[in-house]
Amino acid sequence: xxxxxxxxxxxxxxxxxxxxxxxxxxxxxxxxxxxxxxxxxxxxxxxxxxxxxxxxxxxxxxxxxxxxxxxxxxxxxxxxxxxxxxxxxxxxxxxxxxxxxxxxxxxxxxxxxxxxxxxxxxxxxxxxxxxxxxxxxxxxxxxxxxxxxxxxxxxxxxxxxxxxxxxxxxxxxxxxxxxxxxxxxxxxxxxxxxxxxxxxxxxxxxxxxxxxxxxxxxxxxxxxxxxxxxxxxxxxxxxx
Amino acid sequence: xxxxxxxxxxxxxxxxxxxxxxxxxxxxxxxxxxxxxxxxxxxxxxxxxxxxxxxxxxxxxxxxxxxxxxxxxxxxxxxxxxxxxxxxxxxxxxxxxxxxxxxxxxxxxxxxxxxxxxxxxxxxxxxxxxxxxxxxxxxxxxxxxxxxxxxxxxxxxxxxxxxxxxxxxxxxxxxxxxxxxxxxxxxxxxxxxxxxxxxxxxxxxxxxxxxxxxxxxxxxxxxxxxxxxxxxxxxxxxxxxxxxxxxxxxxxxxxxxxxxxxxxxxxxxxxxxxxxxxxxxxxxxxxxxxxxxxxxxxxxxxxxxxxxxxxxxxxxxxxxxxxxxxxxxxxxxxxxxxxxxxxxxxxxxxxxxxxxxxxxxxxxxxxxxxxxxxxxxxxxxxxxxxxxxxxxxxxxxxxxxxxxxxxxxxxxxxxxxxxxxxxxxxxxxxxxxxxxxxxxxxxxxxxxxxxxxxxxxxxxxxxxxxxxxxxxxxxxxxxxxxxxxxxxxxxxxxxxxxxxxxxxxxxxxxxxxxxxxxxxxxxxxxxxxxxxxxxxxxxxxxxxxxxxxxxxxxxxxxxxxxxxxxxxxxxxxxxxxxxxxxxxxxxxxxx
Ligand code: HEM
Ligand SMILES: [Cu+2]
Numbered sequence: 001x002x003x004x005x006x007x008x009x010x011x012x013x014x015x016x017x018x019x020x021x022x023x024x025x026x027x028x029x030x031x032x033x034x035x036x037x038x039x040x041x042x043x044x045x046x047x048x049x050x051x052x053x054x055x056x057x058x059x060x061x062x063x064x065x066x067x068x069x070x071x072x073x074x075x076x077x078x079x080x081x082x083x084x085x086x087x088x089x090x091x092x093x094x095x096x097x098x099x100x101x102x103x104x105x106x107x108x109x110x111x112x113x114x115x116x117x118x119x120x121x122x123x124x125x126x127x128x129x130x131x132x133x134x135x136x137x138x139x140x141x142x143x144x145x146x147x148x149x150x151x152x153x154x155x156x157x158x159x160x161x162x163x164x165x166x167x168x169x170x171x172x173x174x175x176x177x178x179x180x181x182x183x184x185x186x187x188x189x190x191x192x193x194x195x196x197x198x199x200x201x202x203x204x205x206x207x208x209x210x211x212x213x214x215x216x217x218x219x220x221x222x223x224x225x226x227x228x229x230x231x232x233x234x235x236x237x238x239x240x
Numbered sequence: 241x242x243x244x245x246x247x248x249x250x251x252x253x254x255x256x257x258x259x260x261x262x263x264x265x266x267x268x269x270x271x272x273x274x275x276x277x278x279x280x281x282x283x284x285x286x287x288x289x290x291x292x293x294x295x296x297x298x299x300x301x302x303x304x305x306x307x308x309x310x311x312x313x314x315x316x317x318x319x320x321x322x323x324x325x326x327x328x329x330x331x332x333x334x335x336x337x338x339x340x341x342x343x344x345x346x347x348x349x350x351x352x353x354x355x356x357x358x359x360x361x362x363x364x365x366x367x368x369x370x371x372x373x374x375x376x377x378x379x380x381x382x383x384x385x386x387x388x389x390x391x392x393x394x395x396x397x398x399x400x401x402x403x404x405x406x407x408x409x410x411x412x413x414x415x416x417x418x419x420x421x422x423x424x425x426x427x428x429x430x431x432x433x434x435x436x437x438x439x440x441x442x443x444x445x446x447x448x449x450x451x452x453x454x455x456x457x458x459x460x461x462x463x464x465x466x467x468x469x470x471x472x473x474x475x476x477x478x479x480x481x482x483x484x485x486x487x488x489x490x491x492x493x494x495x496x497x498x499x500x501x502x503x504x505x506x507x508x509x510x511x512x513x514x515x516x517x518x519x520x521x522x523x524x525x526x527x528x529x530x531x532x533x534x535x536x537x538x539x540x541x542x543x544x545x546x547x548x549x550x551x552x553x554x555x556x557x558x559x560x561x562x563x564x565x566x567x568x569x570x571x572x573x574x575x576x577x578x579x580x581x582x583x584x585x586x587x588x589x590x591x592x593x594x595x596x597x598x599x600x601x602x603x604x605x606x607x608x609x610x611x612x613x614x615x616x617x618x619x620x621x622x623x624x625x626x627x628x629x630x631x632x633x634x635x636x637x638x639x640x641x642x643x644x645x646x647x648x649x650x651x652x653x654x655x656x657x658x659x660x661x662x663x664x665x666x667x668x669x670x671x672x673x674x675x676x677x678x679x680x681x682x683x684x685x686x687x688x689x690x691x692x693x694x695x696x697x698x699x700x701x702x703x704x705x706x707x708x709x710x711x712x713x714x715x716x717x718x719x720x721x722x723x724x725x726x727x728x729x730x731x732x733x734x735x736x737x738x739x740x741x742x743x744x745x746x747x748x749x750x751x752x753x754x755x756x757x758x759x760x761x762x763x764x765x766x767x768x769x770x771x772x773x774x775x776x777x778x779x780x781x782x783x784x785x786x787x788x789x790x791x792x793x794x795x796x797x798x799x800x801x802x803x804x805x806x807x808x809x810x811x812x813x814x815x816x817x818x819x820x821x822x823x824x825x826x827x828x829x830x831x
Contacts (some may be wrong), residue, residue: 029447029798030256032439038360042436045466049428052470056517060474060510064489068505155486155502163505166487170478207363208263 043218047225054229057174058236061167073160075238079143093238096139097230100179103132104227107220114216119193122216126190129223133183140176144169168237175233178226182219189219252445252797260357262789274370276362277788278433281369282347283679285339288369290754292376293336299328301747308740310721319407321720322391326408327383329394330416333522334423335376337664341529342427342465343372345671346434346458348679352778353455355443355796355818357789359433368433371426378419385411392416393718395519398490398511399503402483405496413483417476424469424476434462443777445798449553450817452776452802453546456553457532460560461525467564468521475514482506512574516567523660524563528556530667531598534620536802537670538602540774541617542609543813545803547601555594562591572640573647581640588638592631599628610806614772615689619670622697623663630659633708648718651711654704662700669696669753676757677771681784682764688756692749699746706735775816776802 025034033041065072076089083091110125151158152165192198192211201210265271275281303324306316316324347365351358359365382389390408392401400406401413408416438451438459451459478489482503490511491503539546546552568576568584602624611617633655637643646652669692676684711717714727722728770779782792796818804815815821 027447027449029253029445029450030440030442032448034256036440038436038440041440042361042432045435046428046432049432049466049470052467053474056471056474056514060478060489060514063507063510064505067507067510068488070505154481155488161505162488166481166485166489170481170487174477207361209261209363 037214039214039218040221043221047221050225051229054174054232057171058232061171061236064163064167065161068161068163070161073157073164075240078147078159078164079238090238092139092143093234096136096143097234099132099139100136100227100230103129103136104224106132107223111217111220114193114213117199117213119196119199122213123190123194126186126193126216126219130183130186130190133179133186133223137176137179137183140172144172171233171237175226175229178229182223182226185219186223189215252799255444255795257441259795262357263362265788274366276358276366278347278351278359278362278365279679279786279790281365282344282349284369285343285347285372286345288373288376289336289340289344292331292380293340294750294754295380296328296331296336297747297750299324299331301744303328304740304743306720308737316720318720319391320388322393322718323389323407323412325718326391326393326396326416327379327389331379332661333394333526334420335379337526337660337668338427338465338522339372339423340668341526341664342434342458342462343369343430345454345529345533345668346462347430348675349454349778350434350437350458351441352781352786352790353452353776354438354441355446355777355791355798356437356441357791357795360436360441361433364429365433368426368428368430371422371429375419375422375426378415378422382408382412382415382419385415387411390416395515396479396511397515398479398482398508399492399494402479402491403494403496403501414480417480417483420476421473421480424473427465427469431462431466435459435466443796443798446777446817449550450798450801453532453535453549453552453556454529454776455532456556457528457530457535460556461528464521464528464560464563465525468518468525470518471514472518475511475518478514479511509571509574512571513567516570517564519570520567521560521563523656524559526660526664528560530623530664531556533671534623534667535598535602535605536774536776537616537620537667537674538605538609539803539805540674540772541614541620542606542611543805544605544609545805547604547607548597549801549803551597552601555597558594559591562587562594566591569638569643572643585638585640589635592635592638595631599624599631614673615684615686615693616670616674616772618690618693618697619666619673622693623666623670626658626666626697626700627663629705630655630657630663634659645714646711648716649711650707650715650717653717654707654711657704657707662704666697666700669693672757674772675778676760676764677767677784678778678781679785680761680764681767682760682762683767683771684760684764685756688752688759692753692756695749695752696746699742699749702742703739703746706739710735770816773812773814775804775814777817780816780818 026032028034036044079093080087080089081091082088106125106129110122110129113121113125147165147168152168154162154166154169156162157165192202193213193216195202198211198213198215203210263276265275265277270276272280275284302313302316303321305313306321347359350356387410388408390396390401390406390412392406392408392413396413396416402409406413438455442448442451478487481487482489482491486502488503488506490508491501491506492508493504494501535546535552566584566587568580569588572581572584633651637646637652637655673684673689676682710732713729713732715722715732722733767784769781769784772779777796777798778786780796781787781790797820798817799820800815800817802817804810804817804819806813807815
């Protein structure tokens, strides 16, 4: 009945919008987030907790940057590369950031194809994402070795405050670990997608539960989060 | 509609998610040891926590022996005393109370009380326990390494925590920090499960506002822990780096024995902020589950609906939120801008409002209730008294001007033992006496329980009440002996000896409790499915102890809140939550 005005009953059944629907969901039974599966809800809450970890790390970095009396090295000089005779400040980090942001793009596409149950494209895009991630970690390793070569250590720093090296290695290391873990899981899930585990409802080795394509999206949540954190590290460490 | 029960005033919505696939244990090993069943994991958590708690208890005896009879025990010197207080404090707070409330009670009760078959991710939940066990083992290992466990105090303040001169500087502090980091990782795995199970895996009809307060308390505490532990994790990682790599996050420029150390430029206050951003919420992480459990104990054993259920829920949530903005009340003597002191004192005192509401509501629930002085009820009553006592001294310490002279005295020791030591422990005992019949199918022995209760309750007062007085005299905390101080009257030494003797007696009573736990397993009176005539879902399981998957074939459907006691006209004076029929009380009156 496309033309008829909604009856009272229909109006009551119609999905509510905005705050009302929020209140309705939370005062309902069974689930507070109606559209989120268990796995997704869990990932969101985990990311919230992880946000606090990174938040504490970054606040700690700012605090020691203020507490030390030795001058802080100038990031655009420290993170400059000599390429073909020209001195390019922050060039490596710009490329790294670009790579990581691009990987978020391919991840988003993988999620999209995952929902269309396009096995091959999903798996390939996840592999590309993983490759971007691995490139990022590789470039970070290069940057670490360059700094180490210049004498920067967690405990000392010929360029200025020792807290610079300490905070740099700790925070980028912690973030790099996140990326590395992400790459590992991307590979594992890409393999499952490729093999068709989610189409055949094959059971997981450890959990003995059937996986679903949704895992791709949950993986995506994590990956975008790691990306977002990088933006903050980039802004607070390299640009400040 | 077929799903609607006769008389229900409100249709129960159909199930939104398909039945979960349960994992099926194939061997004895996967059924009882590497089990993914939340009930088994809960019991594993509880037993491990109690075991390590016994270590902390023994340490408290040793400390008390030293304080009561200084110089008598040659194996306790200043160094070992520091190690004892540190390990005692940390074990009690983190490895006993947090693990027991969230890992133990949380695992056992959440799925049962919200009507789920298990936690949402049983495998991750299992890992949580094993990492916790590993954390405990690492902690225990620190007793056996060269130099012994750390003696930095449970607050682990740098720079002293990692400098020579503090016992355990060699290995103890490293193992302590590692163990904490492990604990946090393990807890996070479990905590995500508890939170998501409550949010997303409730039974049909189980709205958030029909959940028993036990679940509310544990749930809120879990969310708090997920947000507070990160600060401790970061602090632990950074201190590990300071100790192992020689970074200077927390280390200022220092001179030791005339030598300048390689450290410099760090901020010791930064650690205090990180620690207390965790540390204060931690107090409520152990208090909120206690609040929740005690509400249910009181309501059940006084046969009366909880007074002001909605108020109770909101009070829990508000306390949880506020406790993230009060942390610096632990740092008044660290030096801070007076405006900050003002801010933190104000927020601290504001928390007293929702807390007081809860106390009033407990008392009003008891008012004209049909109070059965069962063991759980005795412990619940003892909790209220003790908690009020500790809460009142908290009001003193929350004010900057009062705290400054009292800081680092025995008054503080008395305060926090009352409010976060004795009070939650009493609830744990009450909870165990209450749920033991569900877990084992048998009642705990009443005579031993009465003995345990009276000795523990009166003993705890005899131990900690006089400490207020000692603190007001100015007797410092963390001193292994008082020596000759002109302001300490001779009677204070006698008082100390008295406290120590009582502490030994109270400790002995705990052995009786442990014996009772084991004894009743075989010889306790058979309990039946619902010995307390309680309304909440865990008492309505088809089997006792509940089987794997909790509910047999049919998941329960919830028609009412958890507090329909003394219902006029009801056959048995109460209506279980899954009882169809006219709803009563505040929940379910939507029609
Ligand atoms: C049998 C009962 C207990 C006795 C006799 C006892 C005794 C003591 C003593 C003598 C101290 C050291 C005071 C000092 O010299 O500064 C202490 C410290 C402490 N206790 Fe207990 N305690 C008991 C139970 C608990 C419980 C259940 C908790 C749980 C919260 C707890 C938490 C602490 C903490 C956090 C410290 C501070 C450690 C430090 O200063 O670093 N205690 N206790
Ligand atoms: Cu506090």
